Amino acid sequence: MTNLDAHTLAQAIARKAQGLPEMTLMEVCGTHTHAIFRYGIRQLLPKNVRLISGPGCPVCVTDNADLARALWLAAQKDVVFCCFGDMLRVPCGKESLLSLRAAGADVRICVSPMDALALAKELPRKRIVWFGVGFETTAPHTAALIEAAERGGVPNISVYSVHKTMPQALRALMSGQNRISALLCPGHVAAITGAEAFRFVPNELHMPAAVAGFEAEDILAAVLALVTMLRGGTPSLVNAYPRAVKSEGNKTALALTEKIFEPEDALWRGLGLIPGSGLKIRKEYEAFDATKRFKIEETAVPAAAGCRCGEILRGLAEPTDCPYFAKTCTPQSPLGACMVSAEGACAAYYKYGGTI
């Protein structure tokens, strides 16, 4: 948090934005999406500064093909399938991890991947599978799990990794059809990768970028930085979350991720196949790779729900543009991933009033 208050920052933004054409700032972090609504940031901004949500929620961007494999794994005999709570309700056709659990599968919610490791030690006759979902912030945790399992000689745990990394996805997003003027970069991804990981945004994409924290003042300070750069026509990178983000990031976490994982092509819901945007377990650790330990049957992948999740994830449509939003698609009975995950754009719009 800065010592500058929200009111002062909002006034400064209004001054800087005066007389400029409409600016669209995209945030690519589900936690930002929610913070922006919770603090009423949109209402504090002038009309020509728009905030839109991008593909910043790992649950939302997990493709149905990956989800179908996770469901197959969870349904196997003696498997205890462990994951973060927000994956449970994501629909894959008519099924979800939750519906499998209701039908008798052993699916458990873990707060940390290390909970899955503890479970593996506790239940030596069971086959524990950790569903590795998340961006750079979370991938080191899964890497720590694999490292500890290897060191401790825990044979009955494996990982199904659909971890993803941001930079390639942002490049893909920006090179396609888009309406983005500047990027609000994810603060906790940057806490690991370092602010410098986003230097390519001004250098290659010629677009201003600001790393933002999660308090109202943090987000407003980053918006102010972006609007100032847009006004001056001088795209650069500003680290507006210096208390948690160093330019070089967390070297220990980066080295651990690098030790366990290597880049691979990954499918993103709404964005398709993006080269080098996924994290695959290296050959040296393949004993802990669920795709090697199990012979996963490729089941038919259910078609997308028919909602506009894909366009919403690319910032081309807002949740309220979708014909199903708040009608047949609600948090209680979601059609698409953006409504399931508490961090999804649709869930945020629904929770905070829909038309804001």
Place this chain on the structure above:
Amino acid sequence: MCLAIPGRIIKIKNEEAVIDYGGVTRKAALRLCPEAKIGDAALVHAGFVIQLLDEEAAKELEAILAETEML
């Protein structure tokens, strides 16, 4: 998903810290931040300390904003 909560480290034992979140305490792994010390302000995500917080940095941000004439 990338939610992280700030707290203060009050105890360290075997690569694990006890974090005080304003009265509530929880354990967090130090594998990603082995340099952490008792008394440090830490950012915790999914059971791991992911970064130590620089409590002086608020001033740094003001300096950045002033320098680029943003205010």
